[in-house]
Amino acid sequence: MxxxxxxxxxxxxxxxxxxxxxxxxxxxxxxxxxxxxxxxxFAPEVLAQDHAFTQADTQEEWVNVPGARLHALHLRQPLINGQRHTKGIVFYLHGNAGNVATWYTNYDFWHRSGYDLFMLDYRGFGKSSGHIENEAQLHDDVMRAWRQIEPEYAGLKHVIFGRSLGTGLAARLATQVHSDLLVLVSPYQSIEAMATARYPWVPSAVLRYPMHTDEWLPQISSPIVMFHGDQDALIPIAHAQALQARQAAARLIRIEGAGHGDIQNHPDYTQALSRLLDSL
CATH class of the missing domain: 1.20.5 (Single alpha-helices involved in coiled-coils or other helix-helix interfaces)
Structure with a gap:
């Protein structure tokens, strides 16, 4: 040249x-x-160790896990004539922010339900110590909490309940243990699917918390009921519809006018959930 x-x-x-x-x-x-x-x-809010919970019949409990101590609230139905009367346990896994104090908002509903409620704070949330390090650790912590509480409810109803982030944890747990009902409120197909929709330039291999609810749901034999607000902008109802397509036996209850953080304030939601629990 x-x-x-x-x-x-x-x-x-x-x-x-x-x-x-x-x-x-x-x-x-x-x-x-x-x-x-x-x-x-994750957006945890830390609670002072001396923070007091004043709701009646609610006790603070602890779950020891490797390298940390997890805090939980345990609502037990009151004694009647000295006898304990409860239909069973609702094992509640909350969303990615706040703590049990911010999620324990429907106390009156749960108190009237006839069920005991166990609500766990993840590592670094509320009074729980430690830090979340990976998805496997999260699932292991949940399983340890379940194994600690489940024997108390032998012969009674077991309901695994997940809200938002907790729906993936609840679905995974339901593949490993017996439950009479799995309730998923505002579920997602997977964290990977949500990330891909928002950030298509990020390869899935970078995601350390893929949380594949869509893979776990078909493995679950217990009844599954999903609640989702049709105005949910954070996790659109299309996620729940996609999950239903993967598990035809799952029931989807659409809550008209509900968004992501206010679904618990809608009577259609609380009434449907109450009927569901009563039916067990």
Whole structure:
């Protein structure tokens, strides 16, 4: 090639730099996402260890897990003539933010339900110690809490209840233990599906919390009922519809006008949930 037609070396270097810089920035961003997923996914609120819960018949309990101690609230139905009267246990796994104090909002509903309620705070939430490190650890903590509480309710009804983030944890637990009912409120297909919809440029291999509810639901033999608000902008109802397509036996109850954080305030939701629990 004549020298007059050769690409100058400085221009070739510029081309290389223009190709490398975006690649380096993208790799750096993926590395940051890999390390910061707990901060992006979880928004715990810490409670003082002397914070008092004043709801009647509600006790604070602890679950020891490797490297941490998890705090929980346990509502037990009151004694009648000195005898305990409860239909069973609702094992409640809450969403990705707050703590049991912010999620224990429907106390009157649960007190009237005739069921005991056990609500767990994850690592770093409320009074729980430790830090969430990976998805396997989350599932293991949930299982340890279940094994601690379940023997108390032998021969009674077992309801696994998940809300928002907790729906994936509840579904996974229901593949491993017996339950009479699995209730999923505002469920997602998977965290991976949600991330892909919002950030299509992020490869799935970077996600350390894929939470594949869509893979677990078909493995569950117990009755499954899902509640979802048709105005939910955070986890659209299409997620619940996709889950129902994967598990035809699952029932989906659509709550008109409900969003993501206010579904518990809708009478259609509380009335349907009450009838469901009464039917067991």
């Amino acid at each position: 004549p020298s007059s037609q050769r690409i100058p070396s400085w221009l070739r270097k510029l081309f290389v730099v223009l190709l490398l810089v975006p690649a380096v920035l993208w790799l750096g961003a993926m590395g940051w996402l890999w390390r910061q997923q707990e901060r992006l996914l």
